[in-house]
Amino acid sequence: MTEPETAATAAGRPSGPMPPSMQFTPEGRLRHLLTIEGLSPELVTEILDTAESFVGMNAQTVKKVPLLRGKTVMNLFFEASTRTRTTFELAAKRLSADVLNINISTSSTVKGESLLDTLRNLQAMYVDMFVVRHADSGAAHFIARHVAPHVSVLNAGDGRHAHPTQALLDMFTIRRHKGDFSRLKVAIVGDILHSRVARSQIQALNLLGTGEVRVIGPKTLLPAHVEDLGVRPFHDIRTGLKDVDVIIMLRLQRERMDSGLLPSEHEFFQLWGLNEERLALAAPDAIVMHPGPANRGVEIDSRVADGPRSVILEQVTYGIAVRMAVMSLIVGASVNQGAAQ
Amino acid sequence: MRLLIEQGRVVDPAQGLDRVTDLFIQGGEVVALDTPPQGFTPDRRIDARGHLVLPGLVDLAARLREPGDENKATIASETRAAASGGITTLVCPPDTHPPVDSPAQIELIHRRAKQACGVRVHPLGALTAGLQGRQLSDMAALKRAGAVGMSQALHPVESPMLLRRALEYATSHDITVFLHPIDHALAGAGCVHEGRVATRLGLPGIPEAAETTALGLLLALAAQTGARIHLCRLSTARGAALVARAAADGLAVTADVCAHQLFLTEADVEDFNALCHVLPPLRTRADRDGLRRAVAEGHIQAICSDHQPHEADAKLAPFPATEAGLSALETLLPLTLRLVEEGVLPLTEAVRRITRGPADILGMPLGTLSPGTRADLILVDPQRPYAPAAERWYSAGHNSPFLHWRFRGRVTHTLSGGRVIHETAARE
CATH class of the missing domain: 2.30.40.10 (Urease, subunit C, domain 1)
Structure with a gap:
């Protein structure tokens, strides 16, 4: 391994335009959630603990707390999404916020308005929190860098870069089933290259001290120097799944076949799809996860997706609690106080 | 006087x-x-x-944005910047809007430069009509009008066959061809080096092979046609080594590198710093060191600015959506002197890379203080x-x-x- 590269060779170079503390206020409180990178294990644990307190609440008949009362949350989606947008919306509503959904892929940016202009216009409506999804990596950072000081940005997925709340809800799900991360072997299977979910999961798993994180897929779907992310790469799913405690399947996009990354969906399923026979190679109590929406018969067999080891629907449920936790921590409201009301 | x-x-x-x-x-x-x-x-x-x-600096690559992109900069503004940075001669690539593929464009640039502060501006002509890569440009007419060479800038040529013809045709008119070694299919939609930082940030990468395969083709065609090729903006250590080997084999190729490639690396893109969005992309430290060595050993004969001024909005977008390039006329000399300070090469050689080195590539009696x-x-x-x-x-x-x-x-x-x-x- 070569020595880590540092930014500038030159003395006297000022710090970059965006210090790593960008996600935090000067007092060290979480201001934006853009990526898992730079969070402390303590903060992640705090988010997960906070989410626990919301899980029970979500099952009750009255599902609201007033933690975000009077706040306005805007779901700013430059890319289509159903599940993520809906769970963010529910999370904000259960915290009593006013919620607006804006679907920009069919709106003004198509007419040539720049992202910054769109943002300034929306900000002029006194929004407190933007929940942003965008097709370009770095979009959430860009927006966070340009919003007014009182506005927070929550990254709901930017390009191939990050999807931190998805990773957090996955950690929440794993913790509920497995407890201690240090003894776990976790395998992420499929299209790592294009996956923001995988990048954030890998960072979160390593942050929480997971025993071993593996990625499994053909070389065309693993990014260059993937091992630098702190994972062990496998091309063969049988070796890769051996004795793992958690299997995370990723969605395979149809267009991957057109760009020569794979010969066919059929071959992918043959070689990397999760079926019952392969699941048997994992630890006897291994759980199966998928960020959704799953392509049945492409990356996962229906019998596994709907089987007893699948926690895919739990992930969706926990998604609301975890997003509530993140939003309430960002607004800085005391959860105990809120839950007591 | x-x-x-x-x-x-x-x-x-x-x-x-x-x-x-x-x-x-x-x-x-x-x-x-x-x-x-x-x-x-x-x-x-x-x-x-x-x-x-010192002799006034000769810069082989500065986009002056005229005609067509006056919202970014003008010949007047950028030649003034060049003068303040010690550059007295600069070469501008043909990728203006419209491209420099007719004598009228050359005359326009000359006229505007004449009205400006006194820095000499030499346009390169388009190698193919409209830089479309499908048909040869009127090279002889462009040369007569004052083009100091032909270039395809960052645009692809349709086929190796057309590239071969273009090189042969240029040779018939004793024209140097300035080519960027980029395989556009391999580069794809990449915006950073395909390496550790691209992997972490999830940015689409441009592999090293986008440069080395293109170099392989260009060097083979240089041998085949005997054309005089100048290789623009090397960015990889392996690419620099290929060029050194070709020169040792007696090929008539020269090469340049932009000053920022000798200092910045992919690590500077960290945090999505759009100011470091450049093409070719910033690569690894090993690449930077290999380029420095090639400059010191003279396999790279010229350091250029690769100046690309932008309006502020061009960089105000998520990283992949920003325009590539940096404003660099005013840092060409400071960065080159810094190489001396850092012990990369002695002062005389550093000065040569920004004066006589590029002047020789242009075949012009510039970059010296000899009487006459x-x-x-x-x-x-x-x-x-x-x-x-x-x-x-x-x-x-x-x-x-x-x-x-x-x-x-x-x-x-x-x-x-x-x-x-x-x-x-x-x-x-």
Whole structure:
């Protein structure tokens, strides 16, 4: 391994335009959630603990707390999404916020308005929190860098870069089933290259001290120097799944076949799809996860997706609690106080 | 106007000169060194004690944005920036809007440059009509109008066959062809080096092989056709090694690198810093070191600015959506002097890479202070600190990652044809 590269060779170079503390206020409180990178294990644990307190609440008949009362949350989606947008919306509503959904892929940016202009216009409506999804990596950072000081940005997925709340809800799900991360072997299977979910999961798993994180897929779907992310790469799913405690399947996009990354969906399923026979190679109590929406018969067999080891629907449920936790921590409201009301 | 530059340290690699002496200018030319010509009485003396006296810099790649992108910059604004940075001759690529593929475009650029501050501007002509890569341009007419070479800029040529024809046709007219070694299919939609940082940030990458495979093709065609090819903006150590080997085999190829590639790496893209979005992309530290070696050993004969001024909005978007390139005229000399400071190469060789080296590639009698040549020269105070800052930046494009870096060495005077076209105030 070569020595880590540092930014500038030159003395006297000022710090970059965006210090790593960008996600935090000067007092060290979480201001934006853009990526898992730079969070402390303590903060992640705090988010997960906070989410626990919301899980029970979500099952009750009255599902609201007033933690975000009077706040306005805007779901700013430059890319289509159903599940993520809906769970963010529910999370904000259960915290009593006013919620607006804006679907920009069919709106003004198509007419040539720049992202910054769109943002300034929306900000002029006194929004407190933007929940942003965008097709370009770095979009959430860009927006966070340009919003007014009182506005927070929550990254709901930017390009191939990050999807931190998805990773957090996955950690929440794993913790509920497995407890201690240090003894776990976790395998992420499929299209790592294009996956923001995988990048954030890998960072979160390593942050929480997971025993071993593996990625499994053909070389065309693993990014260059993937091992630098702190994972062990496998091309063969049988070796890769051996004795793992958690299997995370990723969605395979149809267009991957057109760009020569794979010969066919059929071959992918043959070689990397999760079926019952392969699941048997994992630890006897291994759980199966998928960020959704799953392509049945492409990356996962229906019998596994709907089987007893699948926690895919739990992930969706926990998604609301975890997003509530993140939003309430960002607004800085005391959860105990809120839950007591 | 008779001018005496007194007691400066004259460094002229073309003459193998490095000594403190007087330099005499008359009629726009350097007329003598050391001792005045008979009857020489200066109209003006410039005290150059403690200063370097260097040939004016020759920059092989500066986009001036005219015609077509005047919202970014103009020939007037950018030649002024060049003068402040000690550049007296610059070459502009043909990818303006419309592209430089007709004599009228060349004449327009010459005319605008003539009305500007006195920095000489030499356009490259388009290698193919409209830079579309499908049909040869009127190269001979472009050359007659003043194009100093042909280039396809960053646009692809349809097929190796057409590229071969273009090279052969250029050779028939004794034209140097400036080519960027980029395989566009391999580069794809990439915007950063395909490596560790791209993997972490999830940015689409441009692999090293996008450069090396293109070099393989270009070097093979150079051997096949005997064309004079100049390879523009090398970015990989392996690419530099391929070029060195080809030169050792006797191929007529030369190469350049942009100054920022000798300092920045992929790590500078960390945090989605759009100011470091450049093409070819910033690569690894090993690449940077390999490029530095190739510059030191002379396999890369020229360091250029690859100046690309942008309006602020061009960089105000998520990283992949920003426009590539940095405003670099004003940091070409400071960065080159920094190579000397960091022990990469001696001063004479560093100066050669920005004066006589590029002049030789152009086949022009520039980049020297030998008597009888045009008096394009600069004075540099080597000890004076320089921290580029927006408020004393001349280029219309403020898109530089080097703003607020601290350099040592500052141009104090720039002369073009014996005329002082820039003087830096004693207090900045």
